[in-house]
Amino acid sequence: MKLGQVDLNLLVVLDALLREQNVTRASESLHMTQPATSTALARLRKVLGDPLLVKHGRHMQLTPRAEALIEPVRGVLATIEQTIVRPPGFDPARDSRVFALTASDYIGVVLIRPLLVGMASLAPHLRLDLGPISGRFLAALQRDEMDLVVLPDRIVAETDLRDCSRMPVIEDRFVGAVWKEHPAAGKRLTADVIAAHPYLAYQPVGGRSLVEDDLDAAAVLRRTEATASTFTTMPFMLAETDLITIIPERLGRRVAQAADIVLLDTDIELQPLRQSAYWHSRRDADPGHRWLREKLLAVAQCDGDGRTP
Numbered sequence: 001m002k003l004g005q006v007d008l009n010l011l012v013v014l015d016a017l018l019r020e021q022n023v024t025r026a027s028e029s030l031h032m033t034q035p036a037t038s039t040a041l042a043r044l045r046k047v048l049g050d051p052l053l054v055k056h057g058r059h060m061q062l063t064p065r066a067e068a069l070i071e072p073v074r075g076v077l078a079t080i081e082q083t084i085v086r087p088p089g090f091d092p093a094r095d096s097r098v099f100a101l102t103a104s105d106y107i108g109v110v111l112i113r114p115l116l117v118g119m120a121s122l123a124p125h126l127r128l129d130l131g132p133i134s135g136r137f138l139a140a141l142q143r144d145e146m147d148l149v150v151l152p153d154r155i156v157a158e159t160d161l162r163d164c165s166r167m168p169v170i171e172d173r174f175v176g177a178v179w180k181e182h183p184a185a186g187k188r189l190t191a192d193v194i195a196a197h198p199y200l201a202y203q204p205v206g207g208r209s210l211v212e213d214d215l216d217a218a219a220v221l222r223r224t225e226a227t228a229s230t231f232t233t234m235p236f237m238l239a240e241t242d243l244i245t246i247i248p249e250r251l252g253r254r255v256a257q258a259a260d261i262v263l264l265d266t267d268i269e270l271q272p273l274r275q276s277a278y279w280h281s282r283r284d285a286d287p288g289h290r291w292l293r294e295k296l297l298a299v300a301q302c303d304g305d306g307r308t309p
Contacts, residue, residue: 010047013040013044014044016037017041017053018062018066019143048065050065071143074143075144090290092291095126096126097127098126099126099288100131101129101131102131102150105132107275108130110172111170111296111299119295133149138160141164141280143280147283149277149279154274164281165283166276166277166278168276170250172272173249174273175263189264191267191268194268195221197243198225198226199226199245200225202228202234210271211273214270215246225243226243236259238259239259239261
């Protein structure tokens, strides 16, 4: 097989098939019809001399040859995109571009929302696509499938993302939160105060709660009467109840008035919530990506009221 005999457009389809391991999902991600994607798969099988995707029960799985192609194909496409297709410079006032971000709902409120406010006038043709943190974020980052992922430092090991760059973006402390007419409103959050009231716990889907780990380590007793899987819903669950909870301060300050709550300083030793932005190192010198990182950091250096601390 000679390179001149290969339609390089097929590499885009191959990348989607390797990523999704499903013809239907691959066609949707490429905005192609399923028959067209199936035709492209048939051509790829002929060119590469391998079935690539094979039936395994009710699902499809990659062949060993396909598994071996994941990183090379992604690397080739990323190089083409960043050195040939994309202009060498970046003008936020004129250029059109879509940035794919992955972050928690908390980051969406405290960082991405104010970032969008600033971008509306500075970069009217840019778009941010924000997706939730899922179990495949490590693989997606290593394959350079997204622009930025913002994650708590405590859940990422140094060995997880060897090919990625990192930028600390936010440090937030945890505070108590109660309905403004709660008996504990105006008090400090202590172990005794938590034990005396029904507790709303943070319980993320498919993960562990760092703040709950710290409460366990401090031997703080809780009478859990409700749980929530996202930080942003928790303040709005407190009004007209005796529930008490713990949330990041920046989030609490942003929503306190709308949620009808007050925040309580805590005497309990809780580790701060430190989060960093991660991206594939191939994007280090990308001028558009660098501009986005700078704007995200500028937003992060402001406190919850938009002031620079």
